[in-house]
Amino acid sequence: MKTTMKMPTRTRKEKERGHRRKRRRDKRNAFFDIEAEVDDEDEPEDDEEAEAENEGFIEQEEPGDFGDAGRLESDRRHRELDLQRDRMNHEDLQKEAESFVRKYGHRRHARGMGDTSIVPQRLLLPSVDDPSIWGVRCKEGKEREIVFSITKRIQEKMGTKDELGITAAFERGGPNSIMKGLIYVEAYRQTDILQALDGMLNVYPRTKLLLVDIKEMPDLLRVQKTPTLEPGAWVRLRRPLKYAGDLAQVQDITENGLDVRVRFIPRLDYGMRDESLSGATADGKRKRPAIGPKPPQKLFSEVEARKRNPRNLTGNPQTNVWTYNGDQFEGGFLVKDIKIQHLSVDDVNPTLEEVTRFTSGGEDGKATKVQADIVTLVVTEGELVGQTIDVPTKGLRKRFQLGDHVKVIGGSRYRDELGMVVKISEDRVTLLTDQTNTEITVFSKDLREASDIAGQGSLGQYSLLDLNGDTRQVMPSQIANKLPKRKLAVAADRTGSEIRPDDVVKEYGGMGRQGKIIHIHRSYVFCHTHQTTENAGIFVSRVNSVSTISAKGGRINAASSGPDLDSMNPAKKLNPTGRNDMPPPRQVFGRDKLVGQTVTIRKGGWKGLLGRVKDTTDTHARCQWP
Amino acid sequence: MADNFVPPGQQRYTRACMVCSIVMTQARFRSEGCPNCPFLELRGNTDALDSCTSTVFEGLITVANPKKSWVAKWQRLDTYVPGVYATKVSGSIPEDIRNGLIEDGHVLIPRDGSGVDVD
Numbered sequence: 163m164k165t166t167m168k169m170p171t172r173t174r175k176e177k178e179r180g181h182r183r184k185r186r187r188d189k190r191n192a193f194f195d196i197e198a199e200v201d202d203e204d205e206p207e208d209d210e211e212a213e214a215e216n217e218g219f220i221e222q223e224e225p226g227d228f229g230d231a232g233r234l235e236s237d238r239r240h241r242e243l244d245l246q247r248d249r250m251n252h253e254d255l256q257k258e259a260e261s262f263v264r265k266y267g268h269r270r271h272a273r274g275m276g277d278t279s280i281v282p283q284r285l286l287l288p289s290v291d292d293p294s295i296w297g298v299r300c301k302e303g304k305e306r307e308i309v310f311s312i313t314k315r316i317q318e319k320m321g322t323k324d325e326l327g328i329t330a331a332f333e334r335g336g337p338n339s340i341m342k343g344l345i346y347v348e349a350y351r352q353t354d355i356l357q358a359l360d361g362m363l364n365v366y367p368r369t370k371l372l373l374v375d376i377k378e379m380p381d382l383l384r385v386q387k388t389p390t391l392e393p394g395a396w397v398r399l400r401r402p403l404k405y406a407g408d409l410a411q412v413q414d415i416t417e418n419g420l421d422v423r424v425r426f427i428p429r430l431d432y433g434m435r436d437e438s439l440s441g442a443t444a445d446g447k448r449k450r451p452a453i454g455p456k457p458p459q460k461l462f463s464e465v466e467a468r469k470r471n472p473r474n475l476t477g478n479p480q481t482n483v484w485t486y487n488g489d490q491f492e493g494g495f496l497v498k499d500i501k502i503q504h505l506s507v508d509d510v511n512p513t514l515e516e517v518t519r520f521t522s523g524g525e526d527g528k529a530t531k532v533q534a535d536i537v538t539l540v541v542t543e544g545e546l547v548g549q550t551i552d553v554p555t556k557g558l559r560k561r562f563q564l565g566d567h568v569k570v571i572g573g574s575r576y577r578d579e580l581g582m583v584v585k586i587s588e589d590r591v592t593l594l595t596d597q598t599n600t601e602i603t604v605f606s607k608d609l610r611e612a613s614d615i616a617g618q619g620s621l622g623q624y625s626l627l628d629l630n631g632d633t634r635q636v637m638p639s640q641i642a643n644k645l646p647k648r649k650l651a652v653a654a655d656r657t658g659s660e661i662r663p664d665d666v667v668k669e670y671g672g673m674g675r676q677g678k679i680i681h682i683h684r685s686y687v688f689c690h691t692h693q694t695t696e697n698a699g700i701f702v703s704r705v706n707s708v709s710t711i712s713a714k715g716g717r718i719n720a721a722s723s724g725p726d727l728d729s730m731n732p733a734k735k736l737n738p739t740g741r742n743d744m745p746p747p748r749q750v751f752g753r754d755k756l757v758g759q760t761v762t763i764r765k766g767g768w769k770g771l772l773g774r775v776k777d778t779t780d781t782h783a784r785c786q787w788p
Numbered sequence: 789m790a791d792n793f794v795p796p797g798q799q800r801y802t803r804a805c806m807v808c809s810i811v812m813t814q815a816r817f818r819s820e821g822c823p824n825c826p827f828l829e830l831r832g833n834t835d836a837l838d839s840c841t842s843t844v845f846e847g848l849i850t851v852a853n854p855k856k857s858w859v860a861k862w863q864r865l866d867t868y869v870p871g872v873y874a875t876k877v878s879g880s881i882p883e884d885i886r887n888g889l890i891e892d893g894h895v896l897i898p899r900d901g902s903g904v905d906v907d
Contacts, residue, residue: 333848
């Protein structure tokens with residue numbers, strides 16, 4: 163066939179054309195392979211004409227080409243099969259469509275559950291056709307009120323001739339938000355915003371409106387899921403006010419995640435105050451929040467309660483569960499359902515002392531697999547020994563053995579301290595520090611097994627000589643940062659010679675100590691000497707009271723190398739009394755010129771006498787007068 | 789048009805629907821139900837009201853024109869009635885109610901900030 167032989171390189175346009183024709187020449191399709199189908203680079207502009215030509219050509223060729231009738235027959239059967247398959251497919255699709263209609267057909271009744279919900283959000287990104295968003299300054303804390311005020315205005319103007327042009331307005335305020343003090347208004351035109359907010363309280367549209375970039379619009383509406391609480395987690399109470407700031411442990415969370423059952427240490431005084439607080443005052447006004455000092459945290463005492471207020475106490479001594487004044491106490495703890503907004507979940511940071519007052523048990527094991535937040539571990543101790551269990555990391559804590567060498571990490575003031583474990587109680591580990599041989603107690607979560615040992619003079623990443631100005635006891639956690647060694651520090655010694663770190667210098671006067679410079683700070687040099695062990699051989703001296711003994715790397719000092727620092731010092735120039743400024747006495751050779759001159763004596767008993775110099779020394783002249 | 793305005797004194801009694809995130813007073817939810825989610829049957833049903841609406845929500849949005857507003861489109865509010873909505877509603881619908889809704893062919897958009905990464 164002509165077409166198959168051509169095998170042209172095809173362009174998109176030709177491909178489309180080919181497809182169009184494919185439909186039309188359905189019958190003959192079976193005889194073409196795809197390449198043949200698209201053909202004809204040199205096809206004439208007039209499609210129809212060319213086609214007519216082609217058709218004729220192929221029609222004629224057909225019988226000749228496929229003279230074999232059996233082959234034609236098998237081809238026909240193949241096509242029949244294809245058709246059948248198509249039909250079946252079609253039926254399936256129809257069935258499926260019907261089932262969809264059955265399933266989702268009634269969705270029209272449920273308004274809002276329409277197709278939009280399935281569209282992924284990335285397809286909803288704003289375009290230039292969408293209205294713009296402007297940020298408008300407002301009074302902090304009034305964001306919600308403003309949104310409602312705008313709602314009111316929208317409703318009032320709805321359907322009137324000055325209907326508001328804005329499409330939406332929103333706020334992202336809140337006590338911890340960085341977007342407070344702003345509300346965002348969506349409109350096509352800026353004037354719509356001015357019209358909508360004009361004269362409204364607490365919002366300032368007359369100040370500069372901040373147009374939000376189209377790319378940043380989705381960020382304005384970003385929400386982050388509040389991490390869900392797990393039983394055992396630590397929270398701090400905001401309400402009741404008496405317990406504000408107290409630590410509590412989550413026991414249970416209601417299904418909707420809004421109420422949390424927590425246990426915490428009660429603050430009871432079993433006295434009159436409890437009673438006066440529990441009921442409304444006589445005039446029915448709302449009771450005021452408790453003023454004055456809170457009662458101290460103390461576990462619930464059945465004895466105390468029975469003594470002071472037996473009528474309000476019910477309970478079971480076996481289980482140690484009591485109800486007192488409407489509150490439930492389990493094992494001495496107050497157990498209460500608190501709304502999640504009355505709890506602070508972030509930055510709880512329970513201290514050792516606080517956690518000590520709560521207790522909990524658990525299983526010991528060795529982690530075998532970690533997948534995201536889930537750790538698979540083989541239990542090595544406890545009730546489930548030998549079993550493999552999956553636990554979220556939140557439910558795990560590290561265990562150490564006595565004698566382990568550990569390092570303190572994370573949020574403790576003992577951070578970076580190294581030591582040996584001497585006592586373990588619950589999750590609190592007492593260790594004997596390498597540095598000071600004192601006992602410190604930290605949470606096991608703040609420890610890790612240490613690979614580095616704090617020997618004499620070096621402590622983890624800090625070696626003792628790193629910097630030691632005035633000698634002072636510091637804890638490793640108080641060392642903010644190791645100062646990088648300043649290689650380029652330079653100073654001048656008492657003779658004006660340049661001194662740098664690693665030079666050997668000697669004190670002039672004083673103790674006459676000699677040492678290698680390890681640090682230069684302003685006009686002080688820190689030197690290390692082997693002559694003494696005091697302060698690990700470190701001494702400090704002023705730069706102008708040391709003289710160079712040897713410079714590192716044989717650097718040549720003073721006059722020959724570089725500029726003379728003394729001559730460049732303006733202070734020395736201004737002071738002509740300096741030792742070096744007096745010109746040396748002139749060397750006189752031969753007969754002094756003064757000899758034979760006539761002179762007048764200016765001072766002393768011979769003052770005023772005129773005479774002739776007979777002889778001179780360096781300081782005296784012998785005179786003679788007639 | 790329904791009155792979506794809540795005076796400041798009443799704003800502490802507002803709740804947000806966990807399905808459509810509309811914010812209304814508890815009283816109005818009780819007397820009218822949720823205008824976008826009638827299938828929740830919140831009207832006069834205190835239990836359903838407690839479990840399907842939340843008092844913990846943030847980022848109020850007032851939607852004047854759900855059809856034209858991009859904010860509404862982004863929040864998937866464009867087929868809802870004009871009114872006040874929340875960007876984030878904490879809490880989740882009880883499992884059994886949720887399963888029932890999904891079986892009935894309702895598509896639930898998480899309003900508590902979860903599932904954002906999926907998109």
